[in-house]
Amino acid sequence: MNDPKRPLPRADEFDTRAFWAGTKDKVFRYQQCNHCQTVIFYPRAHCTGCTESDLEWKDASGRATLYTYSVVRQSYHPFFRNLVPYVVAWVDLEEGPRILTNVVDVADVDQVTIGMPLELTWEEHEELSIPLFKPASS
Amino acid sequence: MTQSRDAAIVGIYEYPLRDVEGRISPLQMKAECAAKALADAGLQWSDVDAIYDAGEGGGMGGLTIAEYFGISPKVIDTTNVGGSSYQFHAAHARRAIQSGKAKVALLTYGSTAHSNARAIGVGGRGGASMHPAENMDAFAGMTLISNYAMVAHRHMHDYGTTSRQLAEISVATRYHAMRNPEAVKAMEDLEFLDIRETTIDDVVNSRMIADPLHLLECCMISDGGGAVVIASAEVAKNCRKAPVWILGSGEATRYPTNGGDITTSAAVMSGPQAFGEAGVTPAEMDIAMIYDSFSITVLALLEDLGFCPKGEGGRWVEGGRLKFDRPGDGPALNTDGGGLSSNHPGMRGIFLLLEATRQLRGESTSQVDGAKLAVAHGNGGMLGSRHAAGTIILGSD
Numbered sequence: 001m002n003d004p005k006r007p008l009p010r011a012d013e014f015d016t017r018a019f020w021a022g023t024k025d026k027v028f029r030y031q032q033c034n035h036c037q038t039v040i041f042y043p044r045a046h047c048t049g050c051t052e053s054d055l056e057w058k059d060a061s062g063r064a065t066l067y068t069y070s071v072v073r074q075s076y077h078p079f080f081r082n083l084v085p086y087v088v089a090w091v092d093l094e095e096g097p098r099i100l101t102n103v104v105d106v107a108d109v110d111q112v113t114i115g116m117p118l119e120l121t122w123e124e125h126e127e128l129s130i131p132l133f134k135p136a137s138s
Numbered sequence: 139m140t141q142s143r144d145a146a147i148v149g150i151y152e153y154p155l156r157d158v159e160g161r162i163s164p165l166q167m168k169a170e171c172a173a174k175a176l177a178d179a180g181l182q183w184s185d186v187d188a189i190y191d192a193g194e195g196g197g198m199g200g201l202t203i204a205e206y207f208g209i210s211p212k213v214i215d216t217t218n219v220g221g222s223s224y225q226f227h228a229a230h231a232r233r234a235i236q237s238g239k240a241k242v243a244l245l246t247y248g249s250t251a252h253s254n255a256r257a258i259g260v261g262g263r264g265g266a267s268m269h270p271a272e273n274m275d276a277f278a279g280m281t282l283i284s285n286y287a288m289v290a291h292r293h294m295h296d297y298g299t300t301s302r303q304l305a306e307i308s309v310a311t312r313y314h315a316m317r318n319p320e321a322v323k324a325m326e327d328l329e330f331l332d333i334r335e336t337t338i339d340d341v342v343n344s345r346m347i348a349d350p351l352h353l354l355e356c357c358m359i360s361d362g363g364g365a366v367v368i369a370s371a372e373v374a375k376n377c378r379k380a381p382v383w384i385l386g387s388g389e390a391t392r393y394p395t396n397g398g399d400i401t402t403s404a405a406v407m408s409g410p411q412a413f414g415e416a417g418v419t420p421a422e423m424d425i426a427m428i429y430d431s432f433s434i435t436v437l438a439l440l441e442d443l444g445f446c447p448k449g450e451g452g453r454w455v456e457g458g459r460l461k462f463d464r465p466g467d468g469p470a471l472n473t474d475g476g477g478l479s480s481n482h483p484g485m486r487g488i489f490l491l492l493e494a495t496r497q498l499r500g501e502s503t504s505q506v507d508g509a510k511l512a513v514a515h516g517n518g519g520m521l522g523s524r525h526a527a528g529t530i531i532l533g534s535d
Contacts, residue, residue: 007276015270039396042274068295068400070287071349072279080279088280088348090288090522096396100275100523109349114295130277 004078011127018057019043023129026122028060030097041097062120063094064133071109085109091118091133105134141417145232145243146374146381147495147532149179149367153248156324156360156481160253164363165195165206167248171365172207179367180378181242186367188213188240190227192485194249203246213240219391220518221429224366224487225528228514229387231368241370245491248363249483252328271524283356283432284348285522290434291350293401296449301350303452304433305341307471308354308478310460311430312336315475318503324481328358341433355433357477357486364488366495382498386416386531393524401449404527405442405515412529413444418511420444425497425512426460426469427490430476435521443515443529445469462504469513473497473504487516491530498534510534 011020019042022029031040034056038049047053069089075081087103089112103112104121117136122129151174153167162170176182189211191199200216213234217226224245231243293299315321316335325333336354344353374381388411392404413419420443428436428443437451445468446454459467472478474493477486494512496502512532519525 006279009273009277013270013273016273019274041396042271044270068288068292070284070291070351071346072281072284073345073349074283074347075279075281077279077281080281083279086279088278088284088288090394090400092397098394098396098398100278100280100394102278114291 006079008125015044020128026129028120028131029057030060031055032058039096060093060095064091064118066114066116066118067092068114069112087112102132104132141385143383144371145235145368146383147366148369148374148377148381149175150492150495151175151178151365152492153363154320156362157252157327158250158361164248164250167363168195168246171363172244172246175365175367183209185242186244187211188231188234188243190215190231190245192218192223219526221485221487222516222518222526222528223485224491225516225530226389228384228530229389232384235370241373243368245366247488250361251483252359252361283351285520286432286434287348287351289400289522299452301342302338303456304437305338306455307433307436308341309336309338311472311476311478313461314473314504315479318475318480321475321480324360351432357431357482360481360483362481362483364492366491379499382495383533385533386412388412388529390527400522401438403438403442403521404525405439408527408529409443412531416531423469423511423513424506424509425494426471427494427514429486429517430472430478435517439515462506465506470506473502490514490516494532498532
């Protein structure tokens, strides 16, 4: 069997490689500037809020809220077309980062609503893990 | 405020076919459109001293397009901001002409997206990339339409906007398309089913592609091209057609921010720049050529351009007020049939300038009587993530 695979990020991309390295241990890392407190996400080597760029990596709790979503019912991608209907979403982590991801582990896509509490769940791959979100357990 | 009338659109041409069946290349389409737009203006290749090119013809546009056309420009601008490139080009051409650096600017576009069977309107996706943002996004399987659908969902959540309200945009656009023989032929050639004026029920009962957007809220995937010639006031005096003045321009980008508002687009920055420079208000517009990649695109852009307050777009578009034969109710929307029902070869911005010009010349197939002012607003990239906005205000004498 040669199953189509989810498109995975490049682990060697300069700005985001530290984030993806963290996912290997199922840690969701984000950056905050010690000088101006700006939360930077997606990851970069510079602060977008000030020119001091005193960035520190922090670990997110995984608690999050659904900002917005769509249920994809048509895709031509060899992997995603077998997944329809699936939920694509912008998700707000409690600490500030907003990430494009999937909401998974829902019995029925109609149960997904904007504002619902979510929690981080990981999809394991050989070199890294993919951060997905599921409805919060309590 | 005194309007500056330094630069005008003096020549236009829109390629008539939406399915060239692979017989010609995008470059050939660009050259044919350029020649016909120059002829429309009564100008020659040798009059062109400024070239604007988004590079869609391949090669390095700035290096190769002048040679291909056989011209020697002294202003070369290869700005590519997706579908809004041509609003940026028009703004830059006006500034080059105002500064005295150029007299005749040529903008061209050609695409065989349909022939190439590229999925633009429904189910399309981006390719792999080493840009860090792409490296964060690619795993999620976000199709192009789901990107816009996420804007629509949040808009519905925040403001109570409904699918029936969004459908007004598709219905008005098709109403205009049915009056444009090239749009009707486009729908025939692209094998649309049941080509006719649509109702709100038709739209909301069409197949869901990515919730909450239905099939009839998505643009088509066509071939297509066009050209625009912009000239100084001095050159415009001797052109064949009445000038359509560029009165104001605005440029902006917007991108996802932590905690940001996805329902608001870069038009909130580009719109006020353009209207302010032109010294006019949205309420004065006869024509609104607004990039209609999807229904939600138009709704958000109308709000952000100031036609109504943020969040009230759904109620504002109700009752068919966007149709060309309702002039007392505000501007007519996308009177050529738009990307939804006339053409969308990938970067639609040039067609917004073409139809706005036809309206201000009195040449549209859905002509608004006495149209004097138009806004052409291009949105490039993706509304629900990183995008560019170009606003151009046009006026006739």
